[in-house]
Amino acid sequence: MNSRLPGELITLGGDRLHVVSEGTGAPPVLLSAGLGGAWFDWIPVAERLRDRHRVVSFDRPGLGGSPPARRSDGLRGEADRLAALARWTGSPVIMVAHSLAGFHAEAFARLHPGLVGGMVLVDPSAEQDDPRHARLLTRLAPLARLAGNAVGLAGIPRLAGPRVRGMVMRMITERGDVAPPHFARAVYTRAHVLGTLLVELTEYRQMAADLLALRRSRPFPDIPLRVITALADVRGDGWERTHATLAALSPRGRQMVLADTGHMVHIDRPDVVAEAVRDL
Secondary structure (H helix, E strand, O other): OOOOOOOEEEEEOOEEEEEEEEOOOOOOEEEEOOOOOOHHHHHHHHHHHOOOOOEEEEEOOOOOOOOOOOOOOHHHHHHHHHHHHHHHHOOOEEEEEEOOHHHHHHHHHHHOHHHEEEEEEEOOOOOOOOOOOHHHHHHOHHHHHHHHHHHHHOOHHHHHHHHHHHHHHHHHOOOOOOOOHHHHHHHHOOOOHHHHHHHHHHHHHHHHHHHHHHHOOOOOOOOOEEEEEEOOOOOOOHHHHHHHHHHOOOOOEEEEEEOOOOOOHHHHOHHHHHHHHHHO
C-alpha cells in the first residue's frame, strides 16, 4: 500500500481494492465514484456523514489506489463487487453512487436486494433505449487499455497527470479539485489509470444495455431511493424526465432537482448528498 494514501488494501473476489473507512455508526454508507473517479472525490460528503455513519469509499480496480485487474468484470461483476464490499462493510448498506456507478448500484440492488437498505443516485448515468454499437465498442476495450498503458509507460502521466486533473476539475466544478494535492499526485501519476479510464468509456454502452436487460428479469427492491438530478449543464427536460423514471423504480423513490448545479454534485453540493442520505 502506498504510504501516502489513507485506508487499506483488501482482497475481495480475487481483486485488491483500496478502501477508506471512516466513522462507526449505522447504517453504513458505501460510496462509489463515477467514470475514472477515486475515493477522494467523496471527501466533502464523507466529512458530513462520518459523525453518524460508518462511511466506506473505495476504488475500482485500476483506479485511485487499487491495483489494476487482468480483466473487465462487466455489469454483473461490478454488482458482485459492491455486494462483497457491502458484506465487508456490514450490510445492509446505504448505497451512494455517482454517474456511471449508478449502473453498478442499480444492478447491485436488483441482484443482491438483501444487502442494500437504501440508495442515493447522484446525477446517475441513464439510458432508456438500447445503445447502438455496444458490443463493438466493448471489443475495443483491450486496445483502449493498451493505448492508455502505453501513454502511462511513456511517462506522460508522471509529467502532466495531476496538472490535467486539476484543469479538468476547475472546468467542470465550481469548487475545483477537492483532493489534497499529494493524493492526486499519488494516483494520477500511475501508468495504468488512464488505460482503466478508457476501458470504462468503451464499456459504457454495454453496461447500459446489460442493465436494460436486467430490468426485464430482476425487480428493483422496495427500498428508500433518492435520485439527485443536476441541470446546470443540461439543455431541455429530457434528463430530468429520465431521472424521474429512475426515482419511480421504487414506491419509496423521490427525485431531487438542482437547477443551478453541474454534474459533480458530490463536490459542489455535498450538503445535498448528505441530506439525501439522512433523509433515508
